[in-house]
Amino acid sequence: MCGITGYIGFREAYPVIIKGLQRLEYRGYDSAGVMLYDGKNINLAKTKGKVSDLQEKVKQEISNQGQIGLGHTRWATHGIPNDINSHPHVSQSGDLVIVHNGIIENYDSIKQELISRGYSFKSDTDTEVLINLIQEVKEKYQVKLGKAVQLALKQVIGAYAIAVFDKTKPDEIVVGRLGSPIAIGVGEDYKEFFVASDASPFIEYTKDAIYLEDEEMAIIKKGREVKVRKIKDDSEIDPDILELELNLEQIEKGGYEHFMLKEIHEQPRAITDTFRGRLLMDQAIIKMAGVEDNMKKFLNADRIIIVACGTSWHAGLVAEYIFEEFARIPVEVEYASEFRYRNPVITEKDVLIAISQSGETADTLAAIKLAKEKGAFVFGVCNVVGSSIARETHAGAYTHAGPEIGVASTKAFTTQITVLSLMALRLARAKGTMSSSVYRLHLQEMEMIPQKIEKLLAIDEQVKGIAKKYLLSTNCLYLGRGYNFPVALEGALKLKEISYIHAEGYPAAEMKHGPIALIDDRMPVVVIATNKGHYEKVVSNIQEIKSRNGKIIAVVTEGDTTVKDIADHTIEIPETEEAFSPLLTTIPLQLLSYHIAVMRDCNVDQPRNLAKSVTVE
Ligand code: M6R
Numbered sequence: 001m002c003g004i005t006g007y008i009g010f011r012e013a014y015p016v017i018i019k020g021l022q023r024l025e026y027r028g029y030d031s032a033g034v035m036l037y038d039g040k041n042i043n044l045a046k047t048k049g050k051v052s053d054l055q056e057k058v059k060q061e062i063s064n065q066g067q068i069g070l071g072h073t074r075w076a077t078h079g080i081p082n083d084i085n086s087h088p089h090v091s092q093s094g095d096l097v098i099v100h101n102g103i104i105e106n107y108d109s110i111k112q113e114l115i116s117r118g119y120s121f122k123s124d125t126d127t128e129v130l131i132n133l134i135q136e137v138k139e140k141y142q143v144k145l146g147k148a149v150q151l152a153l154k155q156v157i158g159a160y161a162i163a164v165f166d167k168t169k170p171d172e173i174v175v176g177r178l179g180s181p182i183a184i185g186v187g188e189d190y191k192e193f194f195v196a197s198d199a200s201p202f203i204e205y206t207k208d209a210i211y212l213e214d215e216e217m218a219i220i221k222k223g224r225e226v227k228v229r230k231i232k233d234d235s236e237i238d239p240d241i242l243e244l245e246l247n248l249e250q251i252e253k254g255g256y257e258h259f260m261l262k263e264i265h266e267q268p269r270a271i272t273d274t275f276r277g278r279l280l281m282d283q284a285i286i287k288m289a290g291v292e293d294n295m296k297k298f299l300n301a302d303r304i305i306i307v308a309c310g311t312s313w314h315a316g317l318v319a320e321y322i323f324e325e326f327a328r329i330p331v332e333v334e335y336a337s338e339f340r341y342r343n344p345v346i347t348e349k350d351v352l353i354a355i356s357q358s359g360e361t362a363d364t365l366a367a368i369k370l371a372k373e374k375g376a377f378v379f380g381v382c383n384v385v386g387s388s389i390a391r392e393t394h395a396g397a398y399t400h401a402g403p404e405i406g407v408a409s410t411k412a413f414t415t416q417i418t419v420l421s422l423m424a425l426r427l428a429r430a431k432g433t434m435s436s437s438v439y440r441l442h443l444q445e446m447e448m449i450p451q452k453i454e455k456l457l458a459i460d461e462q463v464k465g466i467a468k469k470y471l472l473s474t475n476c477l478y479l480g481r482g483y484n485f486p487v488a489l490e491g492a493l494k495l496k497e498i499s500y501i502h503a504e505g506y507p508a509a510e511m512k513h514g515p516i517a518l519i520d521d522r523m524p525v526v527v528i529a530t531n532k533g534h535y536e537k538v539v540s541n542i543q544e545i546k547s548r549n550g551k552i553i554a555v556v557t558e559g560d561t562t563v564k565d566i567a568d569h570t571i572e573i574p575e576t577e578e579a580f581s582p583l584l585t586t587i588p589l590q591l592l593s594y595h596i597a598v599m600r601d602c603n604v605d606q607p608r609n610l611a612k613s614v615t616v617e
Contacts, residue, residue, distance in 0.1 A: 003197045029606050079124030103158045185208065270414070383416075385398060417583055476524045478503060520548065
């Protein structure tokens with residue numbers, strides 16, 4: 001995790017760095033820091049807390065002048081969040097400065113070695129060890145910064161995206177990457193360069209970006225050039241300069257109080273964008289390049305294994321139901337973190353689908369590498385274009401949700417389900433497991449989803465009223481069946497991560513095997529009871545809750561009367577095919593957790609202890 005940013009050029013670096021850090025705060029926000037070089041001195045400010053705290057500290061403590069700078073927003077791994085452990089870190093000589101995202105696993109042995117050579121350390125971080133290792137190498141071999149970074153990184157085990165500055169050679173910044181992302185923004189005529197964990201900090205300055213690959217480094221020289229090299233053997237690489245499609249509007253709040261609310265409301269647009277060029281209603285077909293090009297792999301697959309974490313794992317569970325129902329392909333859904341370490345049986349006839357909003361989740365990335373080693377075909381479903389997972393997979397399909405900034409995933413979830421549903425339908429047609437008339441009906445239903453969500457979003461005020469009644473709850477149960485069991489899990493995750501209320505999701509029928517013991521008049525139970533999804537059975541579960549005085553918040557299909565008579569609150573969703581109902585039932589659950597969190601005065605977009613992009617295992 002952590003966000004890093006840097007600037008070298010002709011502008012004042014401080015405003016560029018601060019704005020960049022604000023955009024990267026989704027990656028971690030327990031401490032922040034900045035280094036500015038004013039042509040003579042290194043000025044450093046670092047603090048526990050957010051970027052806004054850092055701004056205060058800079059005002060009080062340092063000059064904010066200089067056209068070279070590095071910045072960091074932290075999600076602590078080694079060492080508690082405090083001022084000293086915050087980045088940037090400076091080498092013992094006082095000349096070298098580093099910002100780092102990742103973990104140096106062998107930092108302790110390197111530290112002991114450096115201590116034996118007279119180094120001492122101020123912080124508990126692995127990063128301070130790395131910058132001193134670079135200093136040691138530089139002095140020992142009398143080499144320039146670029147070479148010293150390369151030699152030091154060859155000794156390091158772990159993951160990193162780093163940017164390093166050397167006061168004795170102040171016209172360059174050296175960056176390197178292994179396992180954590182780094183983008184270089186290239187200014188006009190190489191007059192300025194930007195460095196960042198993603199492109200958002202520099203999109204208003206340049207659309208030209210270089211994304212480093214793993215085990216690559218770059219030496220960025222002010223006003224001159226950027227040289228990309230392989231860390232392993234120092235060989236030079238001709239980098240691809242990509243043109244970014246991201247625009248400023250996409251990463252701003254656009255009048256909403258929080259990014260999460262904005263992103264909930266963006267879902268109709270995000271799903272429409274995800275359909276674009278794929279759901280071709282005039283021809284009544286689905287076309288997905290990544291699937292078409294690899295159709296044989298999918299059709300010959302013994303099974304599909306889906307790996308993901310968190311919300312993306314929930315999307316994978318929905319996909320399990322859809323793939324098996326539509327395309328009759330056996331599916332297994334695995335937590336990437338478990339899969340990667342349990343010596344799973346994988347063969348060349350397996351297709352592995354990795355789902356990830358950020359495309360940077362360390363466990364998912366490791367699961368992909370493992371599956372590739374064992375010969376499986378690996379398909380990625382990612383949101384962030386050019387992300388590590390998008391590049392590591394053999395083929396894939398982007399979700400086109402646009403940047404998701406709120407830590408709680410919303411539009412990423414519904415667009416993941418959209419992509420996976422399109423894939424399942426396409427494969428069903430190719431395999432002949434769905435008749436053309438049923439296929440056409442499903443396409444029509446899919447196409448209607450964005451406008452149904454648009455209509456559904458009008459429930460916002462009603463959900464706010466329900467939220468008011470339960471904001472002091474300490475526990476909450478979420479129940480669903482079939483396609484909506486994963487939605488119950490997702491609803492519970494949303495509530496706990498942003499409002500800090502303990503919540504559990506269960507298959508409705510499992511309630512009687514344990515969780516029913518929890519039900520009393522203080523327990524709100526959110527039940528998804530759509531009219532086609534084992535409706536009568538779920539109604540029986542609702543009765544069971546009622547007879548134990550639980551408070552029932554039911555999500556039902558419009559026109560429902562049975563559940564309305566029993567539940568304390570009912571929220572209606574438009575009628576749709578049951579397989580696509582998760583795209584609708586999830587909306588009220590997102591809004592419910594959002595409003596409860598706001599009323600509890602929680603930091604909705606940046607919940608405690610979390611980060612958007614989990615690049616550590
Ligand atoms: O970027 P990814 O989709 O790989 O991230 C996976 C999880 O970290 C993520 O979904 C997390 O659970 C969210 N905070 C949920 O809202």
